[in-house]
Amino acid sequence: MSFKIAIIGAGSVGFTKKLFTDILCVPEFKDIEFALTDISEHNLGMIKAILDRIVEANNLPTRVTATTDRRKALEGARYVISCVRVGGLEAYADDIRIPLKYGIDQCVGDTICAGGILYGQRNIPVILDFCKDIREVAETDAKFLNYANPMAMNTWAAIEYGKVDTVGLCHGVQHGAAQIAEVLGAKSSKELDYVCSGINHQTWFIELRLNGRPIGKDELIAAFEAHPVYSKQEKLRIDVLKRFGVYSTESNGHLSEYLPWYRKRPDEITRWIDMSDWIHGETGGYLRYSTETRNWFETEYPQFLEAASKPIDPAKRSNEHASHILEALETNRVYRGHFNVKNNGVIANLPQDAIIESPGFVDRFGINMAAGITLPEACAATCMASINVQRMSVHAAIAGDIDLLKLAVLHDPLVGAVSTPEEVWQMVDEMVVAQAAWLPQYADAVPAAKERLSKSRVKTREWAGAARRSVRSIEELRAEKAALKQAG
Template sequence: MTPPKIALVGAGSTVFAKNLLGDILSFPELAHADIRLFDVDAERLAVTEQVAHRVAQAVGAHPTVTATLDRHRALDGADFVINMIQVGGYRPATVTDFDVPTRHGLRQTIADTLGIGGIMRALRTVPVLLDMSRDMERLCPQTLHLNYVNPMAMNIMGLARQSSIRTVGLCHSVQHTASELAHDLGLRVEEIDFLCAGINHMAFYLKFEHRGEDLYPRLQALAASGQVPATNRVRYEMLRRLGYFVTESSEHFAEYVPYFIKRGRDDLIERFQVPLDEYPRRCEAQIGGWETLRAQLQNPDAPIDVQRSVEYGSLIIHSMVTGQPRVVYGNVMNTGGLIENLPHDCAVEVPCLVDRQGVQPTRIGRIPPQLAALMQTNINVQTLTTEALVTGHREHIYHAAMLDPHAAAELDLDQIWSLVDELLDAHGEFIPAELRRLQAAD
């Protein structure tokens, strides 16, 4: 068996890279893999290279590890490309996505998937992914691109419209939420049987069972009792209203809908424990602890903790290399109507069979109409943002923003237009030239 060539793009995300490498190299069939680490930050890349060797030693693997600042070298002949980049970084890009909207009266929690923050992240991310896909089309046209980068749906849609590279988007919200619900019910997640479908960060468990027992009555009773984890009040409230439980966390979901963050309604923030500005706080904490963490990871005398994560990336690679069939949840285009009552040109999150033939999405059919309708409010924003990126028509950025459920709950149309103008200016060269406010004609 020829060792697979696996490129990690954005490998300076050291902790995430460490987890993925531990997953990959712990499989005996992947223990001699050709690992290519690429990043634009030489210092962070050097740390990840050291960590990669330590992980390999810890699991008894013997991979070839190459660290490079040359993306072409990393991609050349790659069988798999794992993407974990963040265009613009926390500073200045993410800080801008929070600071500017706050000045305009728009409050956010995570701002990386939908809403004003998600739109701006897509505008600066999709062009970079497309540029990378052009390299892949030339250097490794048969590769499978495993995308971990947000905004997931808009990235998948933007690439599908403009690239021939096979791409599947990977997230951990499905498996994480299943574990949370099992914990809430006092059950082992390994004993839970579920079926989930929808769009990324807004997929719902259509079935959630334990040894043949439908667990929804127990979840509904828990929601009605009010004795739910404080950090999950938003999602349990939506269970009460919709009849199904959503995959993404409450701090994410609160800004995908117009019900929980509303101007003049701070009582809602308190009642549902909505963590405003959660993502900046999380990032600042990680930045503050990086030097200590780096020293630990680089210290050859300190033990390195390598445990299998819940990420699907290594499972997909292993199944495609060995032929062992598995089911994972992936984000793919809704080609052929995998979910019948969602648009065919949107990205959906569905169970996928993986074997030597690659990632094969499961056809779900129709989902409950109230779920499809709620998803459509998010798909509207995703579609219009993608249209702006593909056509270069700046007006669709404003259309996406005005149709965003959260922005519309807090701002009027003039405020939304003004906010988009300022954000496009503030992000400058991170935004494609044809979409920049001062360089595009109305």
């Protein structure tokens, strides 16, 4: 087979390498072309050198090109994969820092909440540019695979306004299933059969079977509470399991910021999170992790390049959906996964226009969703709160409507649990002014926002958050890795 895959945001080096090696685990895909594009020539150069080394080491005919000219990369592409972070770590830092001034403590801030909503405002204009290019220069009916957050908002915009065949992809379901399999004593996740459905980062394991045996709420609670690690790291998820009756796919830290109950006061935050790793609820944890990862990669790049000389091992193919979807579409080997698509009746008790994440099957006819799912009422209610925020956020981003943007932030579950309307109005003004360089649709609104900020009387505070850690130096990271290697 010979076709072209374009990767936008290919400077996300580690993830691009994973997608690349996964796809080349499919025997029929050896002779395809990868077109890499990014706004950073520096990052493009690094990832192309790594992928070229992989091709050379494995004696493959695979072609790899790299360009900052996005349209050139998209020309003739059958598949387009996006893993962009619009605004980079600079804008992301404001997604965390500014809400903290108003008492809003986020762990990740990339899905909803104040940070995720502003992230969506930065992404959506760019996503629509991608879609325009795809329509104009890619293969007819090219498929757009979006890995970038905020997943639901980006996918919603691409489908509704970009008019491109789009699917959103995430790995939260696979990670949650691996946890459940482990606590139940399974030898592998393959022993676990499940139906997991909802919206991205709020999907729910509504049916579980281990080797064909149904698993009920009480058994699952007991298994998690008995686990020596998860019982400490996933306290919030276990509490939600007890109250809702089903387990959420999302990590302790992620889930905590989509709900109005657990991060509303500093003492509540420290009660429910675990500081053994950022993903369990640390304030700004993913920002710290991303910063350290970037610094580590820049410093240790020669080691990453050397590691690229190893043979590709199909047994180590990851569970990221992209390679499996492409394999199913091109070879007709059926793949079952969980995909972010427009609802259109798949989940009966969620809105038709919402972007849902639910089971589906892929073959040469496309992605075919399993319809007729009804979520438990509490799960549907929680998803609905986020869907309403997502819808308003998408519409605000398309129109450049700062008043609708403020209403979207006001209706966010965690923001509403912490902040007054007056605080929200000022916070959004401050975030839009700080991020104006990445928000072209709000250019006309920025002068008035600056004027309001100059006259505002809303009190703020400089607060690091309830559970903040400093970014570690390269020396500290080396020492920690050495200690882990010695202990292991």
